[in-house]
Amino acid sequence: MANARARNQRLPPEVNRALFVRNLPFQISSDDMYDIFGKYGAIRQIRVGTTKETRGTAYVVYEDIYDSKMACDHLSGFNVANRYLIVLYYNPQRMGKKVGTKEQEEQLRAMQTKHGVDGQQHKEAK
DSSP states (O other): OHHHHHHTSOOOTTOOSEEEEESOOTTOOHHHHHHHHGGGSOEEEEEEOOSTTTTTOEEEEESSHHHHHHHHHHHTTOEETTEEOEEEEOOTTTTSOOOOHHHHHHHHHHHHHHHTOOSOOOOOOO
16 A cells, blocks of 8 residues: 555656666676665666776666665665665766866856956955
């Protein structure tokens, strides 16, 4: 009965079927991931990071959005091999390309030029 009531509730807009998992042990296997995340529902896909930049991360995609919400609620902070998992809903805007410092400085200079400021503090003339 409680499960049926939970399925009728309205979910927040950030909730979706794909989860992004961080702080995983580097040696974790896909089978271990299926064991941990499969308890909360049918899984469509799991992608574990294997490159130097993506080790310790994974994407888990559930068949049902409610299973994804349950997994995120229950597994965020779960201890696996003395590491606490960070489980987030996948957000493509947030996961997009990271802007480097050089690009940020170029954007700042362009905005300063556009608005007619030089970025320096000036003392007011009395």
